[in-house]
Amino acid sequence: MLYQLPNGKCIEMSTEAYFNMTDDDLSLYLAANAGEYIEDPFAISVLKYGPAKNNENVYNDYEDEEIDDLLSIDFETKITDEDFINFDELEV
Helix, strand or coil: CEEECCCCCEEECCHHHHHCCCHHHHHHHHHCCCCECCCCCCCCCHHHHCCCCCCCCCCCCCCHHHHHHHHCCCHHHHHHCHHHCCHHHCCC
């Protein structure tokens, strides 16, 4: 997404990054004079150019049954499975 800073410049970021930002983070972008002026508001718009074309299928190595099995794991099993817990990043 494009985010316009108070100085008029625009920066591109994901929506997840935007939702995780604080006011101080945005102040750092202003202090660094980051971004650029965009004269065309539809510069990278889906409305103008259509959706991104990605021909690569990330699931080529897996059978449909394997994918369905992985997607059907319930939440409790996912968060308590010892094979997927990153013990280095746990806060105690």
